Amino acid sequence: MARPVTNAAFDGLLTAAGYGNAHAAFARQLNHAGREQGAWRYDAASVYWWLRGRRPGEHVQSAMAETLARKLGRTVSTSELGFGATESAQTCTYPASIDAAIDATEQIWMTLAKHLNRQVNGTFDSGKALQAALGWRYDLPDATISRSGRQQVTSSDVQSLYALADHFTDLDRRHGSGSPHTRAVMADLLVRQVGPMLRGTYTDAVGHDLMRAAAMLGGQLAFMSYDAGEHAVAQRHLTLALRLAKAGGDRLYGAHLLANLATQAVFMGHGREAARLAEAAIDGAGRAPATVVARLHATAATAYGQAGERRPCQLALAKAERALDRTGTEPGPRWVGYFSPAHLAGAALRCLGDLHLYTQALRRAPDALALAGRNTRTRVLHGALIAVTHARAGDTDAACGWAREVASHRRGIQSTRVHQRIEELATALNPHKASPQVNEVLHALAASPAVI
Template identity: 35%
Template sequence: MNRRNFLLGSTFGAAAFSSPALFWSTATGAEPEPMEHGGSGRVREADVERIRQTVVMFRKLDRAQGGGDLRDTVVNHLNGVARTKLSGSYGDDVGRGLFRAVAELTELVGWLSFDSGRHALAQRYHIQALRLAQAADDRAYGAYVMANMACQAVYLGHGWEAVQLARAAQQGARGSLTHRGQALVLAMEARGHAALSDERACVEALSAAERSLDAADGDDDPAWCQYFDKAELIHEFAHCHRDLRLPRATQEFANEAIGLRTDGYTRRCAQDTTFMAAAHLEEGDLDQACAKASEALDIASRLNSSQCNDFLREFRTRLHPHEREPVVREFSERAEELYAGMAV
């Protein structure tokens, strides 16, 4: 990786995803290039497995704590792995596995950068992860990287680009996705449709995701998609219906997702609770809106997540027309106390 060129640029641009995504999804089915490399220090399969297990551990911490405090630790680990292992000595099989593992670590840094609000940097890590997945000839993981590109695009208001990225991910995967992986990618396509207020296309994508997840047995799922369970899919239903401004359905799906959650998914619980608060506000129920928002504050205060903070900031902005109401004043005072010194 050319670090100097990689770090150039300071702003997110949805169009920057287009070229690498198009190249990846339309590349010919030629035989992958050999991965042998001669360098200092022998890299073994056990070294590659340690990277994979480290990524699994970091992902669990991210879901429970948010990306803000974790990002720098993972960046340092990536820099050490990229510098020492990729420049080492390995044969074709180990080399391909090494590139897959480093692709996962790179994508994770991109995700953590996204959850830290560093969107331009997150974009560049995602693009680099896609290139590493391509070099490793792992088309399924490349589709996952593109799904996360789509997630970021939606978050920043680029619904059309998100739909195209999710569709390119499915095309480029060429049947290599498991049912669970396919469900994950379809859910990101649904988010894009919701951001564009296309309810019909959104429901179609969500229904297809549900069918795919129902067909999943988990036996052949790679580690990166094993988290995508029924609770995660219902969260996507809630997210999409929030963007479609359908408050009753948003409340039902968000409540169901919270009920299905196991321990360790703190960020998702904070998001779903905030979605419920926003839905109550959409219906004009200030008491329930502020009560749920207070619950979300309690959960989010245990995290360092720009995503959660942004959702709560948006909710507080929508409260402004009601700022003289006692329940709103009470909630706002509590929020300011909990987030003293934070931009929420």
């Protein structure tokens, strides 16, 4: 039995334009109108669901209005379509439904693919981040993920997306994410390949895997935006990826994304909010593999360190260390394989330094540099952090030695985070610039390529 039409405004416009009994024809014209935004594959079934409450994204509504305007011979505004206010790609709202999440995800990918994000970036919103954490943790699971669209999606199709995520992750770790071209290329691939898959035909089982893969790709794009210093854009990507992970039933990756939100909050100076996000991630992950547990508690430690909470910070570090000792018997998911003793040492160096426990922090320095060869950016970040810690501890000779290393190794890394860490180092050394050695190092840092 067909469901009753609930969007009378859209139904009336279709009828007036001659599409009342020609929904497939309207869908074809809509696909043509949106051809510059990707390979749309809407059909009569899409129109059926739009008439019965499903809400397309703003970019689709604009193409609908354009299509109807041509037939009616007058201007049609999106407000006439009867869909109500849509969630903009410029907000960090956690979508209530999976359809809204897919719409918003497609829109933000499309925006990035067109480089429009350069004009609309804003600031990190810790309140919205905490709301997203509540939605991810406590909203009921989606009743169904299956969908009927034009493109058949199989398990093999989804597996190719994981390989795509691995490729961009490797590029990011080697070279950083400062180049908008790299992110735009990735977004374009997502618009043209993943967007049509999300709107295709798949079973619940394939759909869950597809949502997990799309969440992983969105999460990587979020981290790249964060590394490039585009914090509002990064938060939007993370929020939507978190919703896709929820739809995919992947609580571990959802916890990882929430920890990434906490990491971003620490970077932006929201230590207390970051601690709440990290604890929500730990709680939501439940019984997790040891590497995941170690990563989550390390994030909590950095948050508590920035907030000046010594005891919780040290407890979180101890939990992370105990978990990392178990990693040999509890292998984790592929996406957490990057987290090593060196990453934990870097987190300890950061949070203990924030607590002014410089001697304890510097004991972690050798371990913080025991990184795999491909982690070029992390090596520079840790080296600069060691230099900053020495400078704050009053050892300018050691700080200058490490600063020279950093200046010589930052070439080719496009990362706002690296640039900011080096500025932090210059600030720590600046009070001693009367020293010829310090003055020389400050000039070397200023002269080294600042590719961001």
